[in-house]
Amino acid sequence: MSDMSYPTKQDSQFMNVQGGEKKVMKKILSVALSTAMAFSMFASVAFGETATTPQAKFDALAAKGILNGYPDGKAHLENDLTRAEFAKIVAKLFNLKEETGKLSYKDKGYNAKNWAVPYIEAVTTAKLMQGKDTVKGLFDYNGKVTVQEVATVLARALKLETPSTTDNNASTWAKGYAQAVINKGLIAASTSFQSNATRSLVVEAAYEVSVLSALPTVVSAQALTPTTVLVTFSDKTTTTVTLTEALVAGVEKTISFTYNGHDYTAKVTLASAQVLSVTPINATQVEVKFNRALDKTDAETASLYTINGVTPASVELSADETTVTLTFTNASEVEVTNGVVVVNPVLLKDSDTKTAKFTTVLTFEDTTAPVIASVYAKTNTTVASTVVVTASEPIVSSLAKVDGSYYTIAWSGKTGKITGVSLASNANHTVELINLLDKGGNKTVSTSQSFAVTVDTVAPTATLSAQSDKGILVTFSKEMDPATVINAFSVKDELLGNVNFTAPTAAVANTNNTQFLLQVTDTLYSTKTSRTLSVVIPGTVKDYLGNAYVAGSQSVALTKDTVKPAATSYKLVKNSDGKVTSIEVNFSEGLAAGTPALPTIVNSNGVAISASSFLGGLTPSAVTAGAKKVVYTVGAPDKLTGVYAFSFASGLVKDRAETPNSSDAFNYTIDFGAGSTTFKLTSANAVGNVVTVEFGRPVKGGAVANSATDLANYSLAGKPLPAGTSITLDSVQDTATITLPADSVEKTDSAAIFTVANVAALSGELLTTYSDTLSVTDNTKPVLNYAALTSDNKLAIGFNETLNVAPVIGDLVVKVNGEVVNTAGLTVTAGSGSDAGKYLIDLSGFIEQAATATSATYFDLNNNGVLDSSDITLATGPITSPKLSTLAAISTVTVTTKTSGTTVAEDAAHNSLKNDVTVSAK
Structure with missing residues (x-):
C-alpha cells in the first residue's frame, strides 16, 4: 500500500463525507473550500482571466507563489513530480502554516536546512500526507508521487464525497478518491491514475482548485415567501431562488440551486411572519424591516403604521419587498421620547397570511448630518x-x-x-x-x-390611492411637469357622471412633483358609506422631460370618515440659545382650517397659570386646511424648566371629512427640562473682511482656555485664520470682531466656510461647534512676478493674477546696471501674440547710436539725448541691431513696483499692486 493508502479506520478519521454530490465538471459545493483542519481554502488566489494552456496555468500559480520553475528558468512541465515538490504545492495551495522546529521523519538530509521540511511537516500536521515507510520513519521526499496519490490528497483537502460507483483505473484503495476528483473536473477520467504524476498534471489540477476557491460562498439564506429564498454570497451579491416545493414554517430544509454556472446548497428555515426592527433613519423617516416579503398594496397603506397615533405621509416598499420606509411630514412626529410605534398586521406577498401586530417604544433625536x-x-x-x-x-x-x-x-x-x-x-x-x-x-x-x-424617453405611469374620505392621491412613477398635470384630470362616479373636485394648484410638498391631490367637493355619502370613483388622465400629461403619459382611467375606492382627529404628540421648538419659541401639538390626520383655543396650564405645584401670560403669552396660529399640527407661539422666548400640565378642551380642531369630526378633550404633561451645558452662537456675518460673531451671551476672552479671542478656535475656508488677524470682544463680551489682515484673502467667495469651536461662556456652557458660510472679498495685492527682455528691446512684465486696470509707467521703477532709468514720458502697452497677458515697456529709444566710427554708442539712462557720466557706454562706433538682452555692457536690468502708495494698476477686487517688489529681466 502506498503512502496515500490509509486503512479504512484512518479514513474515517480524516474524511468528512458530505453526501449527495454527483455533479458535472467545475460545480461547487456550498460548503466546499473549507477543510476539517484549521486552514483557509486558498482565499488569497483569484484570477482575473481564465488560463487555457498548461504554461499559462503554471504562470498564474507561480505568480501567486504556489510553485516555481527550475534554476534554468523553465517550468519543465514534462518532468515527474517528487513527493517534496508536491508537499510544497499542497501547503501553498491550501495556505497551510509552515512548520518549523519539527523533524517527524528520518530521511537522510531531512534537517532544518532542507527547503522541503517546513512544507512536509505542514502537510503531515494537516494529515494530508504521511511517510512512505512508517516503520522506518521515512517520508521519501525525493520519491515520485503518483496520480492516484495526488487525487487522494486533493479529495481529502476539499472534503469531497467518495462515490460508491466508480469508473476509473486507479487502485482499489484509491478508486473513490479518483472518482471524486474526476467528478469535480480536477483530473480527466482517461488519466492513468497508477502512473507517476507529471508537473503538468498537478499544475492543471491545482489551477482548477484555485478557480473553485475563488468562487463566492453562501453567507445566508432568507425565506421571503414559502417558495422564494434570498441567498447572499460572500462577495455581497444576491440571488433569489424559486422552489418547486413550498417551505413549512419552522422546519429547516436544505435547498440546492445553481448560481453563475456553479452548484450550491444552503440551509433555510421559513420563519413566522413578523417585524424584525423599527429604525429611525432621519428626522422624518423610519425604516421597518420584516422577515418576509410583503404585498405591495397592503404594505404601502399608511394607516397600518403609527407613531404616537400619527400616520406617515407616505410609505415606500423596498425592491426586495421586505422593508418599508415611512416618511412623516414633520420632524416632531419621529423625534419623540418614549413614543409608541404600532405596526398593524400586513399582508404577505402571494399569501393570505399577515404579519403579527408589532409595538415598541421609540426615543429618537436626529443628530446625523445629511449627505x-x-x-x-x-x-x-x-x-x-x-x-x-x-x-x-x-x-x-x-x-x-x-x-x-x-x-x-x-x-x-x-x-x-x-x-x-x-x-x-x-x-x-x-x-x-x-x-x-x-x-x-x-x-x-x-x-x-x-x-x-x-x-430618458420612458413614458410615466400613475397609481391612485384614497386620502381621507374625499381626497384622491395620484402618484406618478416619475417627476412630472406640473403645468401639464394640475388641470388635466377629470373624475367620474360609478355611472360615469362628472364629479366636481378642486384641482391641485401644485404637486404635494416634498414629493418631487410625483404626487397630486384631488379634493372632491360634491357630496358623496348622503346615502352610502363607500364610493368607487374613476380618474381620467389624458395623454397631454407629461413628465419634466416631455415624455407623454399613455391616456386612460383608473378607479379608486373612498370610504366615509367617522374617526375623530386625535392628538398624537407634542414638541417644544427652541432657538439657537435653547429658548422655547413655540409649542406644537400633532394630530393623527389633516385638519380643517380654523384657529384653535388656548389650553389651560397648571405648574408642578398645582398653581394655574394663564395661557395669556405663560412665556409672555401663547398665541395660536391659524391652521391651514390639511395641516396636521397646531402651533402656539410664545410671546417671550425663554429657557423655561420644570413640568407643566396642559389641558385642551374638546372641539379644539376638526378634520376635513364630508361630515367633520371634532377632537376629544386631551391632556399633555410637558417637561421643559433642566438647563443646558452647551449653547449655540446667535450669528456670524462678514462685511469687508471684518467678521462679527454674536455669541448671544458673555464669553471668555484673553489668554485663557476656551477664549473667544484665540485664533485657534476659528477657521475660514478650511484653513486657520491667517497670521495678523485681530480678534476683539465688546465691553459686554458677547460679540467678537475678527479683522482679517491685508493679503489674507486670495479670492472673493460668497460662501467661504467659517467655523467656531471650543469657546466657553462666562457661565460655563461650552459652545456647540458652529459651521456656516460667510462672504469674503479678495484683499491680496497683485504681485509682479515676471520680467524679460524681448528681441526688439522691450521690457516685458507680468503679474501673478489678471489685472482689471493696466499699470502705468509711474507704477514702476526700471533700473539698468543698478541705475534708475528716466522713463518719464513712456507708456506701458498690453502685449500680444507670445506676450499676450503681459505688459511691455519700450527701451529701444534709450539706445543712442554713435555718429562716427570713433564716437560711442550708449544707453541714455537720464534720457537727455547727450552722453554724460551717468550713461552706459555700449561700444565705440555704431552697433548693428543692438539687443539689450545680449550686450555685454548691460549687466543687469530690473523692474520694481513703486516703493509705497497706491498704484494705478489694480485687480478685479480693486487691490493695487504690492509695493517694492523687484524682478530681474537680466
Whole structure:
C-alpha cells in the first residue's frame, strides 16, 4: 500500500463525507473550500482571466507563489513530480502554516536546512500526507508521487464525497478518491491514475482548485415567501431562488440551486411572519424591516403604521419587498421620547397570511448630518438643462455649485432640482452642496459628487390611492411637469357622471412633483358609506422631460370618515440659545382650517397659570386646511424648566371629512427640562473682511482656555485664520470682531466656510461647534512676478493674477546696471501674440547710436539725448541691431513696483499692486 493508502479506520478519521454530490465538471459545493483542519481554502488566489494552456496555468500559480520553475528558468512541465515538490504545492495551495522546529521523519538530509521540511511537516500536521515507510520513519521526499496519490490528497483537502460507483483505473484503495476528483473536473477520467504524476498534471489540477476557491460562498439564506429564498454570497451579491416545493414554517430544509454556472446548497428555515426592527433613519423617516416579503398594496397603506397615533405621509416598499420606509411630514412626529410605534398586521406577498401586530417604544433625536445620495441629469437630446440631486434624507435648504459655478437649487423632500445649466451628455460633471440642512436641524457645510448626463424617453405611469374620505392621491412613477398635470384630470362616479373636485394648484410638498391631490367637493355619502370613483388622465400629461403619459382611467375606492382627529404628540421648538419659541401639538390626520383655543396650564405645584401670560403669552396660529399640527407661539422666548400640565378642551380642531369630526378633550404633561451645558452662537456675518460673531451671551476672552479671542478656535475656508488677524470682544463680551489682515484673502467667495469651536461662556456652557458660510472679498495685492527682455528691446512684465486696470509707467521703477532709468514720458502697452497677458515697456529709444566710427554708442539712462557720466557706454562706433538682452555692457536690468502708495494698476477686487517688489529681466 502506498503512502496515500490509509486503512479504512484512518479514513474515517480524516474524511468528512458530505453526501449527495454527483455533479458535472467545475460545480461547487456550498460548503466546499473549507477543510476539517484549521486552514483557509486558498482565499488569497483569484484570477482575473481564465488560463487555457498548461504554461499559462503554471504562470498564474507561480505568480501567486504556489510553485516555481527550475534554476534554468523553465517550468519543465514534462518532468515527474517528487513527493517534496508536491508537499510544497499542497501547503501553498491550501495556505497551510509552515512548520518549523519539527523533524517527524528520518530521511537522510531531512534537517532544518532542507527547503522541503517546513512544507512536509505542514502537510503531515494537516494529515494530508504521511511517510512512505512508517516503520522506518521515512517520508521519501525525493520519491515520485503518483496520480492516484495526488487525487487522494486533493479529495481529502476539499472534503469531497467518495462515490460508491466508480469508473476509473486507479487502485482499489484509491478508486473513490479518483472518482471524486474526476467528478469535480480536477483530473480527466482517461488519466492513468497508477502512473507517476507529471508537473503538468498537478499544475492543471491545482489551477482548477484555485478557480473553485475563488468562487463566492453562501453567507445566508432568507425565506421571503414559502417558495422564494434570498441567498447572499460572500462577495455581497444576491440571488433569489424559486422552489418547486413550498417551505413549512419552522422546519429547516436544505435547498440546492445553481448560481453563475456553479452548484450550491444552503440551509433555510421559513420563519413566522413578523417585524424584525423599527429604525429611525432621519428626522422624518423610519425604516421597518420584516422577515418576509410583503404585498405591495397592503404594505404601502399608511394607516397600518403609527407613531404616537400619527400616520406617515407616505410609505415606500423596498425592491426586495421586505422593508418599508415611512416618511412623516414633520420632524416632531419621529423625534419623540418614549413614543409608541404600532405596526398593524400586513399582508404577505402571494399569501393570505399577515404579519403579527408589532409595538415598541421609540426615543429618537436626529443628530446625523445629511449627505448626497445620488445625482442625475436627464435629457432627450445631448444637453441637459436640469440636475436632480437626492440627499440621504429630506432637506430644508442648501446652496449649490455645478462644475464650480453657483446655481439655485429648489428642494422637495430628499430631492433638489437645479435648473438653468447646460451640461453635455458625453462628459462628467460635479455638483457641490453647501450648508445642506435637514429637517432635524443638522447641517453639512460642504459635500460633492460627480455624475454624467443620461437620456430618458420612458413614458410615466400613475397609481391612485384614497386620502381621507374625499381626497384622491395620484402618484406618478416619475417627476412630472406640473403645468401639464394640475388641470388635466377629470373624475367620474360609478355611472360615469362628472364629479366636481378642486384641482391641485401644485404637486404635494416634498414629493418631487410625483404626487397630486384631488379634493372632491360634491357630496358623496348622503346615502352610502363607500364610493368607487374613476380618474381620467389624458395623454397631454407629461413628465419634466416631455415624455407623454399613455391616456386612460383608473378607479379608486373612498370610504366615509367617522374617526375623530386625535392628538398624537407634542414638541417644544427652541432657538439657537435653547429658548422655547413655540409649542406644537400633532394630530393623527389633516385638519380643517380654523384657529384653535388656548389650553389651560397648571405648574408642578398645582398653581394655574394663564395661557395669556405663560412665556409672555401663547398665541395660536391659524391652521391651514390639511395641516396636521397646531402651533402656539410664545410671546417671550425663554429657557423655561420644570413640568407643566396642559389641558385642551374638546372641539379644539376638526378634520376635513364630508361630515367633520371634532377632537376629544386631551391632556399633555410637558417637561421643559433642566438647563443646558452647551449653547449655540446667535450669528456670524462678514462685511469687508471684518467678521462679527454674536455669541448671544458673555464669553471668555484673553489668554485663557476656551477664549473667544484665540485664533485657534476659528477657521475660514478650511484653513486657520491667517497670521495678523485681530480678534476683539465688546465691553459686554458677547460679540467678537475678527479683522482679517491685508493679503489674507486670495479670492472673493460668497460662501467661504467659517467655523467656531471650543469657546466657553462666562457661565460655563461650552459652545456647540458652529459651521456656516460667510462672504469674503479678495484683499491680496497683485504681485509682479515676471520680467524679460524681448528681441526688439522691450521690457516685458507680468503679474501673478489678471489685472482689471493696466499699470502705468509711474507704477514702476526700471533700473539698468543698478541705475534708475528716466522713463518719464513712456507708456506701458498690453502685449500680444507670445506676450499676450503681459505688459511691455519700450527701451529701444534709450539706445543712442554713435555718429562716427570713433564716437560711442550708449544707453541714455537720464534720457537727455547727450552722453554724460551717468550713461552706459555700449561700444565705440555704431552697433548693428543692438539687443539689450545680449550686450555685454548691460549687466543687469530690473523692474520694481513703486516703493509705497497706491498704484494705478489694480485687480478685479480693486487691490493695487504690492509695493517694492523687484524682478530681474537680466
